[in-house]
Amino acid sequence: MKPLTSLMHSIWIAENDLRQSFKSMRHVVWSLLFPIFMLFTFGFRYDSTGSDVQSILIPGIVAMTAMFGSTNETMSIVWDKSMGVFDRILAAPVSSTSIIVGKTLAGAVMGVISAIVLLIIGSALFGVSFTNISAVLLIILLASFSFTGIGTIISGLASEPREAMMLSNLLRFPMMFFGGVFFLPESMPQPLPYVAKAMPLTYATEALRTIQTGGNISIILIDALVLLVYTVGTILLGSQMLMKIMTR
């Protein structure tokens, strides 16, 4: 199959996925309402305790939203499988690679869109303004791709939606609490800072925080590199798992 045709297949699959997701409340609730709820809850508490909403909470919540948006979108593969709609794509003259690329693309786009929405809401509510918006967007994009990779791994492991939800929450909730969204990893008791170091969310929040506070650029570059490694690693592993199932 020609590369351009394969790419177009991927784009159409991603477009179809996103179209469905925006029409489905399930995705809106998990990808947007949940982070917004967390923003409200912790935002006003941070304000009352004098902590820095702008430099700690908002970057963390934005990264967390990318995580929820991307993983939820990619895990739609499991829903598609259980509803039989995935068979529709499998029966069509579309390569397995195009299907995986399309699903990955949809996950990353959903992560980026969700994070941007939270960025706008956060800015409106708490007067946050990011100084280097292109760097912020780049980190959000990288983070979204790495979370998409995690979504593909979950989709490869889970045979039905409940199992996917369980697996994803098993990964996402520890990431949410130990990945530096609400508390800085260095303020956590040992060995939690080491646990945090293993999570991609930690690097996404750290990078966004560093951009926000105008910190050391080398920290941002290292974080971006780690996210890139995560992206390549998780997408390769997840794709292999999905490919194995698809070509059974």
Place this chain on the structure above:
Amino acid sequence: MENAIEVKELTKFYGSLLAVDHVNFEVKGKEIFGLLGPNGAGKTTTVRMICGMLRPTSGTAVVAGYDVSQKPQEAKRRIGLVPDISNLFGELSAKVNLEFMGKLYGLDKKTRRERIDQVLELFQLKERQNDLVKYYSKGMHRRLTIAAALLHRPEILVMDEPTSGLDAQTARLVREIIIDLNKEGRTILLTTHQIDEADRLAQRVGIIDRGRLITLNTPEQIKNTTEGMRALEIKILNGVDQQRWIPIISEAEGVDKVFLAEGKIRILSKDLAETIPTVVNLVDKHGGKIENISVVQPTLEDAFINLTGKSIREEPMSKEEYLQQRLPRSGLR
């Protein structure tokens, strides 16, 4: 085209479970071929291998001259699949669903629009084309599923249990559609567990049970495999459950097989002259009264029972059969 589909030694293992066991058959161009068997017999697994959605453990499936394992995209382009469950995107409208499918099958924008209009018109879905599919009735789902399979004008239509779960009226409509599509020159491979459907629609039937193709012939020839066996149909009065009589009658001399078919007791026997009085006496002895008794032509179901030793519809599924039925649908397999 001589053979539209050629299946050679097709075998599929799910772990240690043998789902399809060295199946061989050909579907001739422009014929309706029925793959008949009970739930869990291996029909869906066979179809999924033919459609390139499942890799065979061994053996080959050739579609329109293309080996499905070697050239899956070429083979897929020539098949329109109507799965056993209507698997359209519920959150999208019929039109958007068809747009998406048209894109995947490589139809350009103009052709796509024209074909979408045509199939929506043909299946009387035009008025509801912008409604979300999740609000469609079962019959509309079915029609749209067939419409989606026809969009790229495939030469071969593979229909997995096309009337399963439909009301009688919609099932009749779908059967009429199948006949019309065949008259237009399309080859149709359909799987069914409904004997009358295979009998009514298929020009040739392959009976599959526990993953093995037991016989393959025209429905008439298969019926002849009852080898001199005659069928007797009786209905017993007194409001007694007919099922209760099966073990009683099966003990009678000369009776080869007894089963329930459409509320009547059906008896297969090689010697009806001897069997009829024996059965009448036996029923009388057990306090029953025969409301109706008639000698009938053996049906495909009689042949199925004769060949497999069991009824297609009444036997509960074993664990293996359940797994076999679930596995093809449980994931991306």
